[in-house]
Amino acid sequence: MNTPKTMKAAVLVDYGDLRVIEVPVPEIGPGEALVKVNCCAICGSDPGVIARGWQGLTPVGSFIPGHEFTGTIVAVAPDVIRLKVGDRVAVEPHKGCGRCENCLRGLYTTCLNYGNLAMGHRHMGFISNGGYAEYAACFDSMLHKLPDSISFEEGAILTIAATSLHGYERAGWVRPGETVVVTGPGALGLISARLARLMGAGRVVLTGTREERLAIGRRMGVDTTLNVKEVDVCRAVMEMTGGIGADLVVECSGQAEAAAEVMEFVRKNGRISFNGVYQAPVTLPLNKVVQWNLLITGPKAEGLWNLERAIPLMADGRLDVKPLITHRFSLDEINRALATFTGREGGAIKVLVKP
Numbered sequence: 001m002n003t004p005k006t007m008k009a010a011v012l013v014d015y016g017d018l019r020v021i022e023v024p025v026p027e028i029g030p031g032e033a034l035v036k037v038n039c040c041a042i043c044g045s046d047p048g049v050i051a052r053g054w055q056g057l058t059p060v061g062s063f064i065p066g067h068e069f070t071g072t073i074v075a076v077a078p079d080v081i082r083l084k085v086g087d088r089v090a091v092e093p094h095k096g097c098g099r100c101e102n103c104l105r106g107l108y109t110t111c112l113n114y115g116n117l118a119m120g121h122r123h124m125g126f127i128s129n130g131g132y133a134e135y136a137a138c139f140d141s142m143l144h145k146l147p148d149s150i151s152f153e154e155g156a157i158l159t160i161a162a163t164s165l166h167g168y169e170r171a172g173w174v175r176p177g178e179t180v181v182v183t184g185p186g187a188l189g190l191i192s193a194r195l196a197r198l199m200g201a202g203r204v205v206l207t208g209t210r211e212e213r214l215a216i217g218r219r220m221g222v223d224t225t226l227n228v229k230e231v232d233v234c235r236a237v238m239e240m241t242g243g244i245g246a247d248l249v250v251e252c253s254g255q256a257e258a259a260a261e262v263m264e265f266v267r268k269n270g271r272i273s274f275n276g277v278y279q280a281p282v283t284l285p286l287n288k289v290v291q292w293n294l295l296i297t298g299p300k301a302e303g304l305w306n307l308e309r310a311i312p313l314m315a316d317g318r319l320d321v322k323p324l325i326t327h328r329f330s331l332d333e334i335n336r337a338l339a340t341f342t343g344r345e346g347g348a349i350k351v352l353v354k355p
């Protein structure tokens with residue numbers, strides 16, 4: 001396989017200054033494979049990473065963002081035996097250091113050496129180079145083989161599905177017959193609603209403000225959509241549950257007001273998974289957590305090998321993410337792609353960048 005010496009990549013020259021330039025193709029070290037990127041989806045966290053970095057750990061100058069991507073393996077290090085040249089793969093952006101207590105317990109997205117590249121930690125597209133490029137060097141453990149029935153474009157959505165599943169795992173999954181309320185019909189919310197259906201929820205409720213997104217939710221198997229501009233969500237959930245409340249609430253809006261409101265319609269002994277990216281602290285009535293036996297949790301990204309769990313669900317069409325893929329741009333057009341995504345132009349949900 002003859003790989004070129006240089007490639008096109010979107011480089012964060014400085015915060016807020018992303019440029020497509022020619023850079024060296026990354027060299028692979030022990031345990032790594034070189035992936036020829038097919039496409040990389042814009043994530044809600046990307047604009048913040050590009051504008052101001054991630055938790056003070058994103059380097060500028062030669063950093064390449066992008067973390068929801070798929071591609072084909074074009075080279076492997078001699079010690080990589082699970083994967084081979086030609087394999088189609090989805091990339092899991094986290095790699096733990098592999099030697100701290102959390103990593104040894106499988107909790108690699110909360111690695112205690114987060115950000116310490118010398119210790120072997122990686123978080124592609126956040127603190128180490130990612131997928132807005134023609135090629136990316138990825139560790140063996142970050143790569144998940146795609147079956148033929150999952151396209152590269154759909155595979156780029158697996159990281160979000162895995163984040164949703166990680167949240168469900170931490171919240172005790174969905175038990176058959178439960179009422180699950182998902183707040184916020186972005187990609188994570190829509191996929192979370194679909195997964196609740198697949199896990200046997202008795203009723204799946206999706207809340208939001210954009211009618212066209214709620215309509216996609218209904219097409220993905222949501223029983224009831226509530227437009228928060230038109231109905232009182234608390235009253236509606238209480239009415240449909242006989243005054244008891246939701247068994248499980250999955251907060252995906254990332255909005256402070258919506259996050260606080262979930263405390264009003266979760267049931268006694270209920271569970272809440274906070275899956276959004278919250279810009280500021282949110283006040284919650286903690287006495288209610290104690291007196292009502294509530295379980296509150298949140299997933300740090302994909303985690304616990306849930307990306308692998310999502311693959312068979314997507315492979316046979318039970319998790320169909322095609323309605324979420326609304327726009328495609330070439331790598332040269334990445335800044336236009338980002339503007340389309342942040343401005344939600346043309347009903348943008350998932351915007352793909354294709355090197």
Ligand SMILES: [Zn+2]
Nearest residue numbers: 043044045068
């Ligand atoms: Zn993401």
Ligand SMILES: [Zn+2]
Nearest residue numbers: 097100103111
């Ligand atoms: Zn670790």
